[in-house]
Amino acid sequence: MTQNDEQDVRVQILNSFLTTPHRKLEELAPLHTGALERDPLFYGHLAPWYFEKGEVRDHKLLFVAHLATSDHEELRGAAWMLLQQLAPYEVARVLDHSKQVIGKTPRSLRSAITRYLKTREQNIRQFDGAALRARNDLKHLYASLRIKPGPRAQAILFDEQPPADSPLAALKQLAKAETAEEQALLILEQKIPYTTAVGAIKHVTPALLVALINAMSPQEVINNMAMLKRRGALDDKEVKALIDQKITASASDKRVSTLKAKKAIEAAQLDEETEQLLTDVTDQRVASRVEIKRPTALFVDKSSSMTKAVEVAKQLAALVGAVINAEFRVYAFDSAAFEVKASVKGKDRPALSDWEKAFKLIKADGSTSIGAALAKMLKDKFVAEQIVIVTDEGENTPPLFHNAYAEYVKEMHVAPSVIIVQVDGSNPSFMAGLQKQGIEVMRYQFRGDQYSVVNILPLMAMPSRAEMVDLIMQYPLPERPQRIMSVE
Known part of the structure; x- marks a missing residue:
């Protein structure tokens, strides 16, 4: 394989990972299997990169499972280390996938899980917290691999006789408590997680809400905004202030999904102040991921049946707008094109809510001339180094894009790269025509929900x-410490 061929293979692998939506593990497994077979070295380096940059949790689990069951000792060692970063339920999914789908449970994977469990046993607070949230998953790990639990793990997980100082014992007391005040005190003292405590609560008071929210992670607060609203949490000044603190903290919490805040806004129909806070958190998290330095244009296909393209483009415009440190313009097109502008209202750059308003009246209708957007950009004399097109590629009306591109290059003396975000249908001849003309082009087949849009940003950057x-x-x-390897 030549150096160019090797590079092309790696680009193809990278494109696949950044554009594959969230699905069941077994549906994503062939992608990992193929990438590992085609270029194990690149796959091994891609795993820690994705752990830091990627947001689709399923991919992280599959990286660990496929590295752990590979034929290469170095990759198994990387899996050993990456597994230590996962939550108990994620480790359980890695084990099940390795056994049931890949058909292997190598000694190194058993060693990694043993170390994972024993490390938590040595930290009573960490183990008790894990047992509260994932008791069945921990039991599954011990039992499946026949790992002997320590005395505390045995008592909590298998004997159902948790020590008196454990949160699980407090959970039993919580169910028996007669007053909301008693329940609130138990939740605060024992740090009983919200998802565990809520099932034992009969009547919710403001004091109990404070205790519950204190026990929630920032992600849990965001995920449960609709429930908190129904419980009256947003109507109580003290409770609302605590919620705001949790939302603010989510901006720097790596465990929080970047676009979950947007989902919370849609589900809960929140007040303007809370909605703005959640929007600001989304923008901060996006801005922390990447920085786009090249002048960029986003073309939005609003022709007939392109409602999904308009929605995807709206999300992408907000994401790009939050991370770009260069000029950025958005053009919507059918047989003609116009610029879409989001007002900033005194801020440095438009927020997601500003783009929501800018796209509000854009409806999918008309025929398709992708070249019309480029012709409009040429008329505006905007110099772009990359063009992102959200479309089904079904161009059927002049000016055609490849003709408009040639004119743009001639007039503006710049040859922008092209990224196609292909939504719904496809027309392979569109991309083939661009490649034939020598245009640098990448094509993403968007099949996911809004959470996968953010995965486009790293390549744009x-x-x-x-x-x-x-x-x-x-x-x-990642390399296993030699001391641990010697005692496996």
């Missing part, structure tokens, strides 16, 4: 695909 691959190859493979 790089000056070129080759540089992106080089950056990933600089991520070191």
